[in-house]
Amino acid sequence: MTEPIITFDKVNKWYGNSFHVLRDIDLSVAKGERIVICGPSGSGKSTLIRCINRLEEHQQGRLVVDGVELTDDVKAIEAIRRQVGMVFQQFNLFPHLTVLENLTLAPMWVGKVPKAEAEERAMAQLKRVRIAEQAGKYPLQLSGGQQQRVAIARALCLTPKIMLFDEPTSALDPEMIKEVLDVMIELANQGITMLCVTHEMGFAKAVADRVIFMDQGQIIEQNNPHDFFDHPQSERTKDFLSKILGH
Amino acid sequence: MSIPFVAIEARPAPVSTEGLVPWMRRNLFGNPTSTVITLIMLALALLWLPKLLNWAVVHAVVAANADQCQAARGTGACWGVVAEKYRLIIFGRYPFEQQWRPLVATLLLGGLLVASCVRHFWRPQLALAWVVVLALFFALMRGGLLGLAPVETDRWGGLPLTMLLATLSIVGAFPLAVLVALGRRSKMPAIKTVCVLYVELIRGVPLVSVLFMASFMFPLFMPPGTSIDVLVRVLVGITLFAAAYMAEIVRGGLQAIPKGQQEAADTLGLTYWQAQRKIILPQALALVVPGIMNNFIAIFKDTSLVTIVSLYELTGSMSLALNSDSNWRPFKIEAYLFIAAIYFAFCFSMSRYSLWIEKQLSRSKNR
Numbered sequence: 001m002t003e004p005i006i007t008f009d010k011v012n013k014w015y016g017n018s019f020h021v022l023r024d025i026d027l028s029v030a031k032g033e034r035i036v037i038c039g040p041s042g043s044g045k046s047t048l049i050r051c052i053n054r055l056e057e058h059q060q061g062r063l064v065v066d067g068v069e070l071t072d073d074v075k076a077i078e079a080i081r082r083q084v085g086m087v088f089q090q091f092n093l094f095p096h097l098t099v100l101e102n103l104t105l106a107p108m109w110v111g112k113v114p115k116a117e118a119e120e121r122a123m124a125q126l127k128r129v130r131i132a133e134q135a136g137k138y139p140l141q142l143s144g145g146q147q148q149r150v151a152i153a154r155a156l157c158l159t160p161k162i163m164l165f166d167e168p169t170s171a172l173d174p175e176m177i178k179e180v181l182d183v184m185i186e187l188a189n190q191g192i193t194m195l196c197v198t199h200e201m202g203f204a205k206a207v208a209d210r211v212i213f214m215d216q217g218q219i220i221e222q223n224n225p226h227d228f229f230d231h232p233q234s235e236r237t238k239d240f241l242s243k244i245l246g247h
Numbered sequence: 248m249s250i251p252f253v254a255i256e257a258r259p260a261p262v263s264t265e266g267l268v269p270w271m272r273r274n275l276f277g278n279p280t281s282t283v284i285t286l287i288m289l290a291l292a293l294l295w296l297p298k299l300l301n302w303a304v305v306h307a308v309v310a311a312n313a314d315q316c317q318a319a320r321g322t323g324a325c326w327g328v329v330a331e332k333y334r335l336i337i338f339g340r341y342p343f344e345q346q347w348r349p350l351v352a353t354l355l356l357g358g359l360l361v362a363s364c365v366r367h368f369w370r371p372q373l374a375l376a377w378v379v380v381l382a383l384f385f386a387l388m389r390g391g392l393l394g395l396a397p398v399e400t401d402r403w404g405g406l407p408l409t410m411l412l413a414t415l416s417i418v419g420a421f422p423l424a425v426l427v428a429l430g431r432r433s434k435m436p437a438i439k440t441v442c443v444l445y446v447e448l449i450r451g452v453p454l455v456s457v458l459f460m461a462s463f464m465f466p467l468f469m470p471p472g473t474s475i476d477v478l479v480r481v482l483v484g485i486t487l488f489a490a491a492y493m494a495e496i497v498r499g500g501l502q503a504i505p506k507g508q509q510e511a512a513d514t515l516g517l518t519y520w521q522a523q524r525k526i527i528l529p530q531a532l533a534l535v536v537p538g539i540m541n542n543f544i545a546i547f548k549d550t551s552l553v554t555i556v557s558l559y560e561l562t563g564s565m566s567l568a569l570n571s572d573s574n575w576r577p578f579k580i581e582a583y584l585f586i587a588a589i590y591f592a593f594c595f596s597m598s599r600y601s602l603w604i605e606k607q608l609s610r611s612k613n614r
Contacts, residue, residue, distance in 0.1 A: 053514055055510055055513060078516055081513065081514060085514070086511075086514040088510070090505075090507050094508065094526055094530075095530070096529050096530050096533065105517075105525060109517060109525065110517060110521075155514070155515075158515065158516065
């Protein structure tokens with residue numbers, strides 16, 4: 001097995017003094033691996049992936065991303081954020097900037113790429129998510145599915161090694177979920193390392209190398225999708241799966 | 248069985264909804280209550296308007312003649328006081344024969360302010376224009392070079408002083424307010440504490456006492472022999488005062504920005520200052536344009552308080568001009584109306600400009 005690109009080593013996190021949200025997390029992610037994380041709400045799955053780009057701080061244990069350990073060192077955090085793209089449930093596009101400006105902002109200011117080149121790259125990413133014709137519009141003029149695809153394109157503009165998806169389809173109307181999932185499947189097939197918190201089990205079956213089930217801050221079970229869905233080991237997993245696959 | 252389609256010709260509305268008469272019917276005489284209120288207002292207007300017109304126009308004395316004004320007292324306005332005293336009111340105690348200097352300086356500053364409001368001029372050269380115009384303003388007012396007679400700052404007065412105080416304190420207070428607002432939300436306890444203390448202390452005292460301290464108390468703590476110009480001390484006082492209020496307005500805007508915006512900026516690798524400048528502040532400030540403009544207008548009018556530390560800006564120089572002349576002292580009302588008109592012209596322009604800014608900023612919100 002190749003050197004892992006992300007390593008959690010006994011990582012713990014608390015909110016305040018009493019809410020133990022991540023408990024002794026051990027996890028290593030190989031380069032190019034596609035992981036789907038599921039679990040009931042409050043299980044710590046969003047917190048887990050938000051630790052990877054330091055939107056949340058862990059308080060105990062070691063977390064190494066792309067060879068750099070996450071500490072309070074601002075330079076290290078900035079270095080890691082350049083390698084990690086993230087897509088949020090609420091899109092978090094910048095409403096005062098056009099779609100194109102949303103995409104060129106970070107390359108121009110963080111990557112110091114000249115404007116013309118940044119725009120060229122941005123248009124290429126917009127084509128990739130099939131939304132190039134909306135480049136001049138403002139985010140709020142687009143549908144939810146279109147906004148989320150713009151958000152994916154924005155993250156890709158920095159050519160990250162790792163992509164994090166935090167419930168990317170949970171805020172979408174049902175008829176828009178597919179257009180976003182299609183883009184994500186395409187992306188998954190191109191070999192980028194992906195960690196995705198989602199309840200789209202169809203997506204998990206189609207692209208995931210590994211499915212992780214979390215509950216109460218712990219990783220309860222992890223397996224390849226085939227065994228995870230067909231032969232779940234723990235009672236807790238069986239119970240969860242019966243609830244989300246039951247209808 | 249299908250129903251055959253029959254096209255219906257467009258018909259005009261049975262009751263016209265456009266034009267003056269329908270508008271009045273809807274808004275002034277819509278129901279008995281509003282009809283009664285309209286009639287009462289109309290009666291009051293008819294009662295008062297002739298009296299006002301009689302006083303302000305028909306029986307008014309326009310000539311700068313104190314005897315005629317005395318004769319018309321109680322029946323007609325004495326606009327002659329403006330004709331007689333306008334130079335003293337507008338330029339204060341500035342040496343009379345040198346008053347072309349504040350006139351030119353004021354026009355330059357006014358031109359700069361107008362130009363700064365026009366989108367066409369929003370380019371780096373504008374900053375240079377500010378430096379040049381302010382330097383010219385001070386050179387003209389202060390003199391002492393190029394053969395201009397020196398004029399100390401305590402003789403500056405009237406509209407030039409009002410404009411200078413308002414402009415510089417607004418220009419100084421706004422960035423300070425942004426920094427304090429950001430500081431109050433900082434994760435660093437020391438910075439946060441300093442900002443909270445600053446805002447609470449300054450907000451807790453009246454502007455008059457800040458000006459007093461700047462003018463009279465501050466020099467006591469200076470080493471003997473050194474002194475800072477009273478104008479500078481007062482400017483700093485007004486700026487600090489205004490910034491404390493504005494900081495809270497800006498903070499209100501910052502709090503309205505969803506947390507996700509900062510997280511998205513972080514995720515993209517933007518530094519703290521890049522994120523504030525490009526993402527957070529443009530949105531936060533756009534939300535609080537009405538509040539900020541409110542504050543700007545308040546600063547403009549609050550400059551009238553510097554009279555208490557013997558700087559005679561527009562209001563002060565008006566009082567000075569009339570109090571020193573017993574012939575004209577009785578006609579303060581007319582003089583007050585005159586400077587009120589000047590204040591109104593400035594404040595109304597600012598408020599219209601703020602509406603224009605709001606319109607510009609609302610573009611991205613249009614779905």
